[in-house]
Amino acid sequence: MSGLLINLDNSFRERLWKNLVIAIPYLWLLLFFLTPFLIVLKISLADPIIAQPPYTPFFQETVDGSFSIYATFDNFLYLFQDSLYFVTYLSSVKLAFISTFFALIIGYPIAYGIARSPQPTRNILLLMIVIPFWISFLLRVYAWMGILKTKGLLNGFLLWIGIIDQPLELLYTDTAVYIGMIYSYLPFMILPLYANLEKLDIRLLEAASDLGAKRWQVFKDVTLPLSLPGIIAGCLLVFIPSIGEYVIPALLGGADTLMIGRVLFDEFFLNRDWPVASAVAIVLVLLLVLPIVYFQKRQSQENMQNSSQAVT
Amino acid sequence: MLNKRSKFIFSMLCFGFAFLYIPIALVMIYSFNDSKLVTIWGGWTLKWYVELFNNENILNAALLSFRIAAITATFATIFGTMAGLILARLKQFRGRMLFTGMIASPLVMPEVITGLSLLLLFVSLQDLIGWPSQRGMNTITIAHITFSMAYVAVIIQSRLTEINESLEEAAMDLGAKPARVIWDITLPIIFPAMISGWLLSFTLSLDDLVISSFVSGPGSTTLPMLIFSKVRLGVAPDINALATIMIVIVTIGVCIAAAIINKKNKN
Numbered sequence: 001m002s003g004l005l006i007n008l009d010n011s012f013r014e015r016l017w018k019n020l021v022i023a024i025p026y027l028w029l030l031l032f033f034l035t036p037f038l039i040v041l042k043i044s045l046a047d048p049i050i051a052q053p054p055y056t057p058f059f060q061e062t063v064d065g066s067f068s069i070y071a072t073f074d075n076f077l078y079l080f081q082d083s084l085y086f087v088t089y090l091s092s093v094k095l096a097f098i099s100t101f102f103a104l105i106i107g108y109p110i111a112y113g114i115a116r117s118p119q120p121t122r123n124i125l126l127l128m129i130v131i132p133f134w135i136s137f138l139l140r141v142y143a144w145m146g147i148l149k150t151k152g153l154l155n156g157f158l159l160w161i162g163i164i165d166q167p168l169e170l171l172y173t174d175t176a177v178y179i180g181m182i183y184s185y186l187p188f189m190i191l192p193l194y195a196n197l198e199k200l201d202i203r204l205l206e207a208a209s210d211l212g213a214k215r216w217q218v219f220k221d222v223t224l225p226l227s228l229p230g231i232i233a234g235c236l237l238v239f240i241p242s243i244g245e246y247v248i249p250a251l252l253g254g255a256d257t258l259m260i261g262r263v264l265f266d267e268f269f270l271n272r273d274w275p276v277a278s279a280v281a282i283v284l285v286l287l288l289v290l291p292i293v294y295f296q297k298r299q300s301q302e303n304m305q306n307s308s309q310a311v312t
Numbered sequence: 313m314l315n316k317r318s319k320f321i322f323s324m325l326c327f328g329f330a331f332l333y334i335p336i337a338l339v340m341i342y343s344f345n346d347s348k349l350v351t352i353w354g355g356w357t358l359k360w361y362v363e364l365f366n367n368e369n370i371l372n373a374a375l376l377s378f379r380i381a382a383i384t385a386t387f388a389t390i391f392g393t394m395a396g397l398i399l400a401r402l403k404q405f406r407g408r409m410l411f412t413g414m415i416a417s418p419l420v421m422p423e424v425i426t427g428l429s430l431l432l433l434f435v436s437l438q439d440l441i442g443w444p445s446q447r448g449m450n451t452i453t454i455a456h457i458t459f460s461m462a463y464v465a466v467i468i469q470s471r472l473t474e475i476n477e478s479l480e481e482a483a484m485d486l487g488a489k490p491a492r493v494i495w496d497i498t499l500p501i502i503f504p505a506m507i508s509g510w511l512l513s514f515t516l517s518l519d520d521l522v523i524s525s526f527v528s529g530p531g532s533t534t535l536p537m538l539i540f541s542k543v544r545l546g547v548a549p550d551i552n553a554l555a556t557i558m559i560v561i562v563t564i565g566v567c568i569a570a571a572i573i574n575k576k577n578k579n
Contacts, residue, residue, distance in 0.1 A: 036429035244422020
């Protein structure tokens with residue numbers, strides 16, 4: 001009898017522990033991730049006013065003491081009416097898309113080269129891809145400012161070897177933003193590609209060339225299709241953070257470089273229009289929902305595959 | 313002899329690594345440049361380093377950033393490990409879908425949105441319950457823990473799906489209670505992953521500019537915020553010196569970590 005009681009007590013304590021382990025991170029994320037997001041949604045439906053905080057309350061007390069909800073779609077309508085926002089969203093997508101494309105073109109041969117290197121070299125090359133990833137993003141972007149300046153190192157070099165006779169305007173242009181984006185996100189492209197290409201069964205390539213396929217055909221018909229999951233993962237890892245990027249356009253871009261992260265930042269800090277900034281954020285999330293959900297679905301599928309491989 | 317394809321791959325590798333490392337190398341070289349014109353070489357000097365260590369603003373900002381990063385990394389590792397354990401080992405509980413979503417979303421959420429939403433939360437909380445009475449180190453740390461723990465959770469989860477559950481099951485079959493199993497079997501196995509998680513959180517927190525800018529208050533300027541406000545105006549030689557120090561520390565750290573992992577794998 002008493003043994004049963006101890007047992008019950010134990011299982012109660014076990015359950016308590018288990019629930020505690022679930023509850024702590026769960027509550028933290030509910031409070032500091034989900035709630036903030038709902039607040040953004042709420043404020044995007046408010047009117048800006050000159051007050052502290054600078055927006056109309058969601059619940060408003062009416063004369064008879066009951067509460068009514070005040071919500072307006074004005075901010076969203078404003079986003080669609082003012083062509084600046086529409087153009088900025090489009091231009092962010094374009095910048096992110098082109099940067100992703102070039103990161104893929106540059107990253108694929110590098111990932112391939114690393115995956116095909118003999119072992120000691122391979123680890124060192126991989127380490128050299130990982131190191132920039134740990135170095136401050138801000139400092140890596142900053143490094144390009146000295147290179148791209150009108151009187152900077154690149155222009156100095158090009159003038160010296162005589163390719164140009166007038167210094168090029170590079171810093172504070174879209175070109176500089178592209179260079180910064182490709183540079184900053186290249187490791188994000190290379191690592192998933194490498195992880196995929198490393199697993200590629202070399203016998204398949206040998207079989208294809210034994211059967212008479214030319215090198216280009218082997219690549220096009222075997223390597224490329226098999227590495228598609230790596231390509232998709234790399235592209236999403238570059239594309240998704242590029243769209244909302246703030247630091248790169250702020251440091252390397254010109255006044256006419258339109259990126260939505262920057263517009264949101266300015267809308268908030270310079271114009272102090274919190275409701276419009278919130279609406280900009282909500283639309284940006286909607287824009288990203290599709291690629292994000294797609295990415296997560298792929299990731300969980302891959303996790304399932306890996307765990308089933310681990311079992312077998 | 314290299315064939316045509318190997319030549320192409322080899323030149324791409326050279327180009328790629330040059331692209332990745334030349335900007336970093338140039339910043340390091342020009343941190344020793346004895347010339348007021350930042351991009352014109354005027355001989356070697358250490359004066360920017362001396363200036364850096366006499367600059368109280370930079371030292372204070374660095375100290376604040378290191379404190380925030382250390383606290384962030386510790387809490388993010390604890391919470392993230394819990395979250396990773398839940399994701400990898402508890403296949404069913406109420407609200408699992410929501411939990412998975414909340415762990416995965418901070419990883420892909422644009423920083424401007426995370427920053428904006430947390431600031432709006434802090435403003436609303438202050439309105440409702442009077443806390444936080446002032447934004448600064450506390451609010452920055454909370455914000456950093458929130459996004460860092462998601463990274464730790466993913467690292468722990470993927471480590472746990474790699475290792476076999478049979479060890480844990482064996483201990484359980486022999487009568488060990490779940491808490492005991494986690495403490496004696498699971499945690500020692502994932503300990504290296506927890507260390508990587510701690511280091512990653514520390515770095516993420518130390519590097520963060522955008523989220524900190526949103527949730528900081530007057531008088532709490534982190535190192536990236538200080539660097540950003542300075543380099544917005546153009547290239548600065550003392551920032552080159554600061555960058556060089558940080559790059560050297562990170563590179564040594566990563567190489568040591570890689571050497572340890574390599575040695576372990578060989579054993």
